[in-house]
Amino acid sequence: MKKTLILGINALYLLVFSATALAVVKEVPQESLIPDNSQRQTALILNRVLERYHYRKVPLDDKLSEKILNRYLEALDPNKSFFTQADIDGFSHYRHELDDAISSGRLEPAFEIFRRFRQRVDQRVDLALKLLKENKFDFTRKETYRFDREDAPWAKNETQIEDQWRKRVKNDILGLRLAGKDDKKIRETLEKRYTTMRRRVHQLDAGSAFQTFVNAYALSIEPHTSYMSPERSENFDISMRLSLQGIGAVLRSDDEYTVIQKVVPGGPADKSGQLHAGDKIVGVGQGEKGEVEDIIGWPLQDVVEKIRGKKDTLVRLNVLPKAAGASAPVKTVVIQRDKIKLEDQAAKSSIIEADGMRFGVIDLPAFYRDFRGQAAGEKDFRSTTRDVRKLIDKLVKDHVDGIIVDLRNNGGGSLTEATELTGLFIPHGPVVQVKDSQGHIDVERDSDPEEAYTGPLAVLVNRNSASASEIFAAAIQDYGRGLIIGEPTFGKGTVQSLVDLGQFSRHKQDLGRLRLTIAQFFRVRGGSTQHKGVIPDVQFPTAEGSGKHGESSLDNALPWASIKPAEYHPVSKAPQLAMLQHKHEVRVAKDPGFNFLVEQNQEINRMEARKEVSLVEAERKKEWDEREQRALERHNKLRALRGLPPLSKLDDDDEDEFAEKEDDPEGINRIMQEEAAHILADYIRQQQPVTAQAD
Structure with missing residues (x-):
């Protein structure tokens, strides 16, 4: 089975970098939204791969079928804006049939639901345009609009959903009024927004319907497992390259918004200091004067196409900052696209003085390794461990009293680097245990007895420190080698691989790839970093209120678990x-x-x-x-x-x-x-x- 190992928390999401532009998609006739033989074959293969190789063994049965239906409906209508309870009741006869549909390759139920979704979008857009045309809203009337309906019930009937859309249109108008738009511009903007919403849904073809459905299956098992079509696989390949071009941001869809999942260290967005995780992008314009297009309701793929571009060109983004809330006006951010080099993400050092002492700070944004240079036989290829070793030597010569390794917002990277970096601070021994889907346990070890630094050590982490960062921090904590300081980490203690599904087909055609969870990390003392993350020895008050963050906030996340401790020897007393x-x-x-x-x-x-x-x-x-x-x-x-x-x-x-x-x-x-x-x-x-x- 061909596979590519993935660490980190963001590999699923599209990175905004330059790539070959997708062709403009025409609207798809309703009658063509039916499954084809390739999709039937992909569903059968995907089912076999999940049941055989996934770390979590979940049988495809009636119980899972219920979850798949619920997740499919949530994927199509996450904010409960299109379907009513009557629609949901009408789909209930599929509640225990979707498992059979997948295992037999009979995908018609998924496509029937998708066609109904498209009909409802048409109805709601017609209503929104009618309300916009009337435009007789009283902005002194005491009422509220619920913009987050994830946990709300479905509208009971047409009367309820019409009132929901009345408030939505009123809120959209109010937001633009507060941003200083006049009535004519407001009408033009929203008319375009609503008609674009319908057009984008009409452009979703049978492949889009299939991908949404099979991902409802995959994500019902575990949140880091997902199917990527051949087209999306191309974007993933772009995101995994070392030399990248664009603004340097990882995006995801949240309801009808495009949300920044992560800002890539060293990229233009990071250097500008104007974009941050959780910000919502609501408009995109090209150059200094290009029209800013309203992109609310656009598919993520289309937003990516608008944002990425050639080096040195400008892109203007209308952004709702995370902390401003849904009621705030947008701000405009101008960013110059650029090439993101490995050097920009490399470790850096500085010195801080406190309490009459001098401390070296090593800022480490990622666990990087120049695999191309290594494969080419370059003796001095770039790596985290090599760079940090040089920084340690320099700090020791500067006579620092201690060293702080700053892993805040470090989402992971190379497992080899996490292991070797730990080896700079411990004599030798196991660093992390890896348990696969068959129950076999491999131990990643530091076999080099040399220690680059033996003095006082602290590791600074926050809620966005994940995967390889957690491996390093957990090992330092278990060995008693240093203090872990900050906030509880993300809690991603699983390993994913990319599986080429075409290798299981008779004709070896391109069927896309499956991002599959195949193993789980365990600390040397036996507990997992999964779900709980690494709990700091000294915890900052900023950790309060972070319960809905990280792995523990994801549906179907693997629970915390433990195995037998590895044989290791702590280096100091607690x-x-x-x-x-x-x-x-x-x-x-x-x-x-x-x-x-x-x-x-x-x-x-x-x-x-x-x-x-x-x-x-x-x-x-x-x-x-x-x-x-x-x-x-x-x-x-x-x-x-x-x-x-x-x-x-x-x-x-x-x-x-x-x-x-x-x-x-x-x-x-x-x-x-x-x-x-x-x-x-x-x-x-x-x-x-x-x-x-x-x-």
């Missing part, structure tokens, strides 16, 4: 963690920098918890103004700490309080690093022997 935690809490309670982070985190949590917004224009504007004032006050407190003059307002260049720019005058990115240095200083003093005093 520190007095309660004392370190107490000193940390006392210190940050009075630290303006950390207060900034905590208040910022609370603002984000409040916005994420909201399900609805007011449709009263005055209330919406007041809410936005108050949020802006709170952000300004937070900024100015931090600027005062850094000795900078206060801002009178937050303009487009300064308003993004969540930026981690290379030019970071407020030192937002340094706040956690500085506190990690204080904690490491506490630890060093704690380990020093107490000198007896004479009476």
